[in-house]
Every structure is written in C-alpha cells, then in structure tokens.
Amino acid sequence: MNPAGSIEALAVAKAMRENLWLYPAVEIVHILGFVLLVGSVVMFDLRVLGLSKQVSVRALARHLLPWSFAALVLIVPTGMLMFAAHAGDFISNRAFQVKMALLVAAGLNMVAFHTGPYQGVASWDTRASAPAWARVSVALSIAIWVAMIACGRLLAYL
Amino acid sequence: MKAYVRAATLFTLMSLPALAHHGWSEYDATKPLTVTGKVLESGYEHPHGHIRIEAPGKTWHVVLAPPSRMENRGLAPAAIQKGQTVTVVGYANREKAEEMRAERITAGGKTVELR
Numbered sequence: 001m002n003p004a005g006s007i008e009a010l011a012v013a014k015a016m017r018e019n020l021w022l023y024p025a026v027e028i029v030h031i032l033g034f035v036l037l038v039g040s041v042v043m044f045d046l047r048v049l050g051l052s053k054q055v056s057v058r059a060l061a062r063h064l065l066p067w068s069f070a071a072l073v074l075i076v077p078t079g080m081l082m083f084a085a086h087a088g089d090f091i092s093n094r095a096f097q098v099k100m101a102l103l104v105a106a107g108l109n110m111v112a113f114h115t116g117p118y119q120g121v122a123s124w125d126t127r128a129s130a131p132a133w134a135r136v137s138v139a140l141s142i143a144i145w146v147a148m149i150a151c152g153r154l155l156a157y158l
Numbered sequence: 159m160k161a162y163v164r165a166a167t168l169f170t171l172m173s174l175p176a177l178a179h180h181g182w183s184e185y186d187a188t189k190p191l192t193v194t195g196k197v198l199e200s201g202y203e204h205p206h207g208h209i210r211i212e213a214p215g216k217t218w219h220v221v222l223a224p225p226s227r228m229e230n231r232g233l234a235p236a237a238i239q240k241g242q243t244v245t246v247v248g249y250a251n252r253e254k255a256e257e258m259r260a261e262r263i264t265a266g267g268k269t270v271e272l273r
Contacts, residue, residue, distance in 0.1 A: 016204060017201070017203040017204050018202065018203060018204075018225070020225055020226045020229055021226060022204075023204035023205060023224075024204075024224070024226060049161075050161065051161055051162065085204065156205070157184065
C-alpha cells in the first residue's frame with residue numbers, strides 16, 4: 001500500500017470519514033484555531049506596518065504572539081486529522097500543495113523577522129516607523145496568511 | 159484612517175474566493191439529469207457521501223451530501239448500499255464527464271433532498 005493509502009487506513013482516518021459528527025467538529029476547531037492565529041498575527045503585522053503607533057510593539061507582541069502559538073495546538077492536530085481522512089486526495093490537490101508551501105514560507109518569514117529587524121525593536125517600539133525590511137516582512141506575512149486561507153477553502157473546489 | 163480603509167479594502171478583495179462556500183458552481187445546474195441505476199459502490203463518508211451507479215450506457219460517480227445530513231433526513235447507509243437500485247436527480251460536473259452531484263435521491267422507497 002502507498003503511504004497515503006496506509007494513512008487513510010488508520011482507525012482515526014476511518015473514524016473521520018464515518019463518524020457522523022467528528023469531521024464537522026474537527027473542522028470547527030480548525031477554523032477556531034486559524035481565526036485566532038491569523039487574527040493575532042495580522043493585528044501585530046498591521047501595527048508594524050505603521051498603524052496605531054502609540055501602541056508599544058513589544059507590549060503588543062507579548063500580548064498577541066503567545067496566542068498565535070497556542071492556536072497551533074488547535075490547528076495542527078485537526079489539520080492532520082482531516083488530511084488523514086483523504087490523504088491521497090490532499091497530496092495530489094494543487095491547492096493543498098500550495099498551502100503547505102505557504103506554511104513553510106510563513107515559518108521562514110517569521111524566523112527571519114524575529115532574528116532580523118525585531119532584534120532592534122527597542123529603537124522603533126513606540127511612535128516610530130519600523131525599518132523597511134520589518135515592514136516588508138509583515139506585509140509578506142499578511143499576504144501569505146490570506147493566501148493560505150484561500151488555498152484551504154479552494155481545496156474543496158480543485 | 160486612510161490606511162485602515164486601504165487595509166479593509168484589501169482584505170475584502172482577498173477574501174472573495176472564500177465567499178464561494180459550496181456554491182457547487184462546477185456542476186451545471188441548468189441541465190438537471192435523472193439517472194436510475196444499480197449501486198456498484200458506496201461511501202457513507204465525510205465530507206460528502208458518494209455512490210457509483212450503473213445506468214444504461216454509463217457509470218456515474220454521484221456526489222451526495224455529508225453523512226450527518228443524510229442521516230438527519232432519513233437516508234440510512236443501507237438504502238445506498240451496493241446492489242440497491244436508486245434514482246438520483248442532479249447535475250453533471252462541467253469537467254469530469256463521469257461525475258454528477260445529486261440534488262435528491264430516491265432509495266429504499268423514499269425520496270430524500272440532499273441540499
């Protein structure tokens with residue numbers, strides 16, 4: 001059996017397909033998770049882009065970013081459950097392939113932001129413009145997350 | 159303020175694809191089909207149930223509704239099991255010639271709306 005087939009054969013994958021309410025329940029948790037993640041990330045990104053400059057970037061990061069990470073606990077396992085139910089279909093679906101590539105891009109962009117411009121945040125924390133490369137990174141972040149949601153939805157149509 | 163308006167506009171435009179939530183636009187609703195055949199294969203599965211039926215001259219893959227809805231409306235798994243004869247009214251997929259989605263199904267002596 002191919003790897004996708006053996007994932008689909010797992011008891012949990014079968015339960016996802018056949019249990020009446022498991023699939024929709026998992027979808028709801030997945031949505032709740034990415035609302036929290038994308039919401040908190042985009043609010044942070046807009047601040048770095050220059051909106052509400054009276055708000056401290058570091059204070060906002062302390063408030064929002066733990067929620068972004070916590071949301072992954074809701075998103076990743078539920079995403080894996082839905083993937084398991086129809087692994088073969090997902091793997092060959094172009095929207096899914098693009099979505100996973102975007103996920104990697106979002107992760108790399110985040111690491112680049114936090115190890116790059118964010119190291120100097122003290123100088124642009126409040127009532128100051130973030131450096132250009134910080135603004136490019138957060139603009140990219142918004143675009144990536146919006147595209148990822150679009151791919152997630154388009155999965156059902158391609 | 160201008161920046162907020164710009165941001166809001168951008169999001170609205172970018173989220174347009176998401177509004178297509180299950181519009182089923184890939185099926186041609188202008189030409190309803192009625193197909194009767196014997197079930198060769200069935201799946202009472204998420205996200206949509208499905209059957210493969212053998213109709214005169216053609217085998218159709220028919221996309222049904224989520225199992226939670228089918229159960230709710232009284233379409234039991236047994237009614238669409240392999241070997242049963244069913245009638246579906248639905249629309250053909252514009253690209254996949256073998257595929258249709260069912261608007262309603264008559265199985266086990268009963269007609270169930272799937273939308």
